[in-house]
Amino acid sequence: MTHIRTAAACLLMWAVTLAPANAQAPAAIKPTEVIKLFDGKSLANFESWLVNHHSDDPERVFTVVDQIDGAPAIRISGQVWGGLLTKEAYRDYRLIVEFRWGGVTWGDRKARARDSGVLLHAQGRLGNTGKDFNGPWLRSIEFQIIEGGVGDILPVAGFADDGTQIRPAVTTTTRKDRDNETVYDEKGTSNTLSSGRINWWGRSEDWADRLGFRGSQDVESPGFEWTRIEAVVEGGKLTYYVNGKLVNAASDSSFKDGRIMIQSEGAEIYFRRIELQPLNRQ
Numbered sequence: 395m396t397h398i399r400t401a402a403a404c405l406l407m408w409a410v411t412l413a414p415a416n417a418q419a420p421a422a423i424k425p426t427e428v429i430k431l432f433d434g435k436s437l438a439n440f441e442s443w444l445v446n447h448h449s450d451d452p453e454r455v456f457t458v459v460d461q462i463d464g465a466p467a468i469r470i471s472g473q474v475w476g477g478l479l480t481k482e483a484y485r486d487y488r489l490i491v492e493f494r495w496g497g498v499t500w501g502d503r504k505a506r507a508r509d510s511g512v513l514l515h516a517q518g519r520l521g522n523t524g525k526d527f528n529g530p531w532l533r534s535i536e537f538q539i540i541e542g543g544v545g546d547i548l549p550v551a552g553f554a555d556d557g558t559q560i561r562p563a564v565t566t567t568t569r570k571d572r573d574n575e576t577v578y579d580e581k582g583t584s585n586t587l588s589s590g591r592i593n594w595w596g597r598s599e600d601w602a603d604r605l606g607f608r609g610s611q612d613v614e615s616p617g618f619e620w621t622r623i624e625a626v627v628e629g630g631k632l633t634y635y636v637n638g639k640l641v642n643a644a645s646d647s648s649f650k651d652g653r654i655m656i657q658s659e660g661a662e663i664y665f666r667r668i669e670l671q672p673l674n675r676q
Contacts, residue, residue, distance in 0.1 A: 422483040422651035429670040431480060431654070434466045443520050444476035444658070445530050455658050462494075463620070467666040470510070470658045473500050475530040477655040479516065485651035488671040489514070489625040493539065494618050496662025499605065503660030506603045507541040510663045513550060514625055514632065515562070515652035522552035531657065533560050535649055537625050537634055538591070539663070542607045544614040544621065545594035545634045545641035547578070549587065563588035564632065564644035572599045578642045586646070594634070594641035613639050620666070628673055 423429075431439045435458065442449060442456050455471045456478055462469075470478070495508050503509060513534035523529030533552025538544065551561040567582040576585075577593045598609025608616060613636040615621040624635040630647040633640065656665065 420483065422485040424486045425484065425670045425672045427672065429484075430668075431670065432468055432665060432668040437468065437478065439480060439482075440478040440656075441481055442476065442478055443530070443655075444474045445521075445528060447474065447476075448520070459664075462664050462666065465666050467664040468656075468668070469496070470656065470663050470665070471496075471498065471500075472503075472510070472658050472661040472663065475657075475659055477513070477531055477657045479520075479532070479655045480653045483651055483653045484670060486628050486673055487626075488673060489627070489654065490622065490667060490669050490671065491624075491665060492620050492622050492667040493663055493665050494615070494620045495541075496664060497618070498662035500660050505605050506660070507543075507605060507607050508661035508663070509541075509657075509659045510539040510661060511548075511657040511659065512537040512539065512623070512625070513655035513657065514627060515647070515649035516655045517649060517652040518552050518560070519555065522554075523550060525553055525557060527553075530659075532653070532655060533562060533649075534652065534655065535562055535564065535632060535644075535647060537623065539623070539657075541605075541614075542601045542609050542612060543591075543594065543597055544612075544623065545636045546597065547592040547632070547634065547642050547644055549589060551589065561588040562647065562649045564592075564630075564648075565646040566592055566642075566644040568592060575599075580643070588648075592642060592644070594636075596641070613637050613641060622667075626673070 516532035516534040521527035523531045534550045536548040538546035549562045565586045569579040569582040596611030626633040631645045634642040
């Protein structure tokens with residue numbers, strides 16, 4: 395009887411060990427109604443991830459504050475690199491985000507342009523932008539939020555469990571600017587890119603990584619005013635808007651669904667609205 399019980403226990407342990415590897419990832423949700431990822435009260439729809447701390451948040455990088463300009467908001471201090479990650483994966487949606495900068499900056503970005511971002515189609519194991527799985531983010535397609543560069547597209551590479559690097563790729567039409575940087579241009583040359591940055595069409599050629607930078611054509615709101623960004627994603631197509639103006643676009647993305655991650659990247663930032671809308675909503 396003892397041998398039978400031992401064999402059964404070993405079989406159970408073997409099954410439990412294999413289950414995570416064989417389990418299918420939950421299907422990505424296609425919104426059929428508005429999904430308020432920030433419910434105005436809590437971070438219930440998110441989990442947090444920070445370099446070194448991982449799921450712990452001893453510095454309270456992520457909090458909900460009662461009143462910012464008269465309404466509740468998520469505060470991301472920026473003190474530690476990482477992000478807020480949706481618990482669910484999504485596909486085919488219009489993401490609407492309203493943000494404004496705070497006054498605090500940290501570390502080696504203390505005197506540099508305020509920086510954050512929204513990672514779309516985030517995939518893989520947490521921390522996979524580092525080989526030791528202690529990276530701040532997931533592999534994804536970024537909607538850049540940085541002073542002077544709100545609306546840039548960045549493919550964010552990561553690693554598989556076996557150490558293989560995975561690079562998302564997108565196709566878009568571009569031109570080269572004075573400094574040989576890649577800039578979105580709807581009449582430009584078609585290119586498929588898996589690294590670097592695709593500047594939004596009006597990014598200043600004189601952009602400098604300094605606190606408070608603002609270019610002559612910038613669409614984001616100045617100072618500490620609220621800015622609205624929208625990402626429309628459908629299949630492999632991504633279209634970016636800032637304050638209602640189209641600033642960047644790509645197609646044939648190799649990533650077509652995934653979780654959504656809001657970055658903590660050295661600058662205080664507030665979010666009063668983070669919601670998904672179905673694409674057929676008027």
